[in-house]
Amino acid sequence: MFQATAVYKVASIASQSGVPVIADGGISNSGHIVKALVLGDSIVTMGSFLAGSTEAPGFLCIRYVWDLLMFLLLEQGVVGAVADKGSVLKFIPYTMQAVKQGFQDLGASSLQSAHGLLKSSVLKLEVRTGAAQVEGGVHGLVSYEKKSF
Template identity: 65%
Template sequence: MRPVPKCASAGHNFEQLAAFLADEKLELAPIAADDGEVLDLVTDEIVQRIRSYPKLGSPSLGPDGRFLVGAAIGTREDDKERLEHLVKAGANVIVIDSSQGNSTYQIDMIRYAKSRFPGLDVIGGNVVTMAQAHNLIKAGVDGLRVGMGSGSICTTQEVCAVGRGQASAVYKVASVAKDYDVPIIADGGISNSGHIVKALVLGASTVMMGSFLAGSHEAPGVYEDQGGSRVKKYRGMGSLEAMTKGSDARYLGDTLKLKVAQGVVGTVADKGSVLKFVPYTMQAVKQGFQDLGASSLLSAHNLLRSGELRFEVRTGAAQAEGGVHGLVSYEKKPF
């Protein structure tokens, strides 16, 4: 009969897991819940790898020393009451959540929020053109989300024929927003560290990531087995499933009997913990900036505006050449 392996507790933090391996003189150990269910596996190799990564940045804190917190509202009349409760609860930033941000509803909500709470930061969107951005900036927005139909689970461009290539959208909106010192968020189209580098260099100050993080241990949802692969469910807010749960107001469909889906429900592969791949991603982005000769986000933006940094459209042959090629087989293991 095989002995039961010693298990680490799922409630342990990283240092406690490392100490458990060292104290028990183990190279690996299962991580188990209180009921005995094995949730993960920790190895000495993983511990050493995480410790070799650069330390994560300091948390974003407000003047009162508390974490900065953002929350979302819609553009309906009852969202004004939600806004009051969120600010009272301590929200520092409000995101006005809409698939098409350049509407009279959002402009009115921006003006209301800024007049009611002048010191509150308000992020508007989503927008993809210079004209759309200009309208929201005039209304008083403090930041912009850029992207329409570019998400991995979004079908807006297919269903509604509305949207724009994410690189073009980020570049065009940033060219307007910079004149007003309004930062922009690249929302959609991010599936690897290279995409993050492109978005930031094109003018974004930060990026939003959905599918990129959806397969992580820390993301909502439970793991399922699909054809021998460990996956997690991932749904678009424009999918019919999400609309039945209340997201239809975002797509102007809460009063319609016939709802038009602008998203799908799918699955994403297990990526493990964000403690593994987020530090790797951060380092890859830094390496990209180093190769470009940019020491900071501001310097990258200045390189683009000066014309010193240029983008080229790659042919299909160039894209194939730039990827792994000429091999019978290979293993792609980023970290």
């Protein structure tokens, strides 16, 4: 997941000058989108979230870029395989509704009001231990299936 504290601190400073913040990376579900936006992001990038969709490019992987000025081989990105997710037409509407629901659950009617929730201390950042995260998840079932959409 993205670095929530980093987004919050950078956005707090950037907002004083009207500079938008775009946290790049770590968004893998709609909950991460809501958290990033509430913490101060203006928009989110969703590369890994969209990777594996029908519309995402595939096969072409440029792993290294030769820098002629410095004569260095620079690594660019990560090469890997991801599961097929189908068309974005299938899961983007679900994601949009989930983000709207997340804002509604927090009492935010807009991006600006979401940003204001932390500034007004209505919401507070909280650190949870690994054990607390496990306890807060699904437990006590013989089996379950988690669906992305």
